[in-house]
Amino acid sequence: MVAHCCFRDKISNLEYTAPIIVKNNVYIGVRSIIIPEVPDNSVVAGVPTQFIKSTNDYLERLKLKSLGLAHLKGKGKDDALKEYFRNKSKF
Numbered sequence: 821m822v823a824h825c826c827f828r829d830k831i832s833n834l835e836y837t838a839p840i841i842v843k844n845n846v847y848i849g850v851r852s853i854i855i856p857e858v859p860d861n862s863v864v865a866g867v868p869t870q871f872i873k874s875t876n877d878y879l880e881r882l883k884l885k886s887l888g889l890a891h892l893k894g895k896g897k898d899d900a901l902k903e904y905f906r907n908k909s910k911f
Contacts, residue, residue: 842854843862846862846875848864849863852869859871
């Protein structure tokens, strides 16, 4: 929903909305203004949203950058993260 708040001082109940279609397997960046349609398998961001990359490309990049700690939980994960950043700061 889009609220045109800059005209609210003239018309207090002014409200406008238009259909927005977000397809399957989509990631949208924070604070993005969504264009009317976001295609399947895409990463979009911006004002207005622009295509950044496919979700497959995004996944491949995440796999390359992964710390490999997703299997850990609680204190074990906390300890592993502390160790990772402790070692990283030595360089």
